[in-house]
Amino acid sequence: MPHFKCLKNNLWFLEMLAVSIAYILAFFLTHYLFYPLQLKIIPEFDSLANLLYLPHGVRVLAAWLLGWRSVVAIAAGAFVSQNLLFEQPIWDFNFFGVFFIGIVVAPLAFSLLKFAKFDASAREENPPCWQCVMVVGIFASLLNALLANLVLGTLTIDFLGYLVGDVSGLFFLVLILMLVFRQMRAWGY
Amino acid sequence: MIETSKIAQLRRLLHSMEESLGLVELSSTERDVYYAASELSEQDRIVRSDDLQEHPLINGVAKPTYFRALKTLVKLGYLHHAAGTKTGKYVVDLPSE
Numbered sequence: 001m002p003h004f005k006c007l008k009n010n011l012w013f014l015e016m017l018a019v020s021i022a023y024i025l026a027f028f029l030t031h032y033l034f035y036p037l038q039l040k041i042i043p044e045f046d047s048l049a050n051l052l053y054l055p056h057g058v059r060v061l062a063a064w065l066l067g068w069r070s071v072v073a074i075a076a077g078a079f080v081s082q083n084l085l086f087e088q089p090i091w092d093f094n095f096f097g098v099f100f101i102g103i104v105v106a107p108l109a110f111s112l113l114k115f116a117k118f119d120a121s122a123r124e125e126n127p128p129c130w131q132c133v134m135v136v137g138i139f140a141s142l143l144n145a146l147l148a149n150l151v152l153g154t155l156t157i158d159f160l161g162y163l164v165g166d167v168s169g170l171f172f173l174v175l176i177l178m179l180v181f182r183q184m185r186a187w188g189y
Numbered sequence: 190m191i192e193t194s195k196i197a198q199l200r201r202l203l204h205s206m207e208e209s210l211g212l213v214e215l216s217s218t219e220r221d222v223y224y225a226a227s228e229l230s231e232q233d234r235i236v237r238s239d240d241l242q243e244h245p246l247i248n249g250v251a252k253p254t255y256f257r258a259l260k261t262l263v264k265l266g267y268l269h270h271a272a273g274t275k276t277g278k279y280v281v282d283l284p285s286e
Contacts, residue, residue: 064202065199122198124245124246127205128198128201128202128205130202130203130206131209174203175206177199177203178203178206178207181199181203182207
């Protein structure tokens, strides 16, 4: 199958596939497992915000590894996830606004902080620093919450909820990946 | 020059977290040698020490430090000598943990 081979050799296609699948999985875990649990455990928290939002981790790690290429890589996954949740047409201003902010906010945070002499992106000359990635993730979350507030006019409780959810989502995703890779190493992969 | 793969970069990041959480038994050089060997072993099961020393993760590591790291990795069971060789060729192996 020459066409499939051609696609398989295309790095951009593989990146997009891997990142989008990771985003969709993270999104579904968040909305169909963590969010119902959150409603049961703390029903008094009256907000639509997820307090453990794994997709933020996917977009931050994708931007850390791929830079602005992550916008293309994550777009398909973000579109599918959001379309399934909100069931709104693409031309809806709120839908497109949230979708667009969601895919650009992480590389934007890396670029802005790099401009301010804090380069945390994945480079061979940069020693790996998960705490630096967390700092960029917090900054990206602040940007996301501020921009989403401009588009949707969210309340303060939602703003705080998004912030907590993004940061905890990033931390837990890195933690889960660390445990998975640790186990894979133990199995010899 | 071999470009460090995205997976190797991600593994280095996650390893830095393991280190912070005190879950790691290897030094940063030993870890880099192990990751470089793992990456090279994807192309060929037997990893040559000469190729390993040219890997970007190993660039800048002093030779005595590099050879000490190799020795530790063999001792801990992360690498073993390729069949019929005593030095120079290694196979990535299961860690002893």
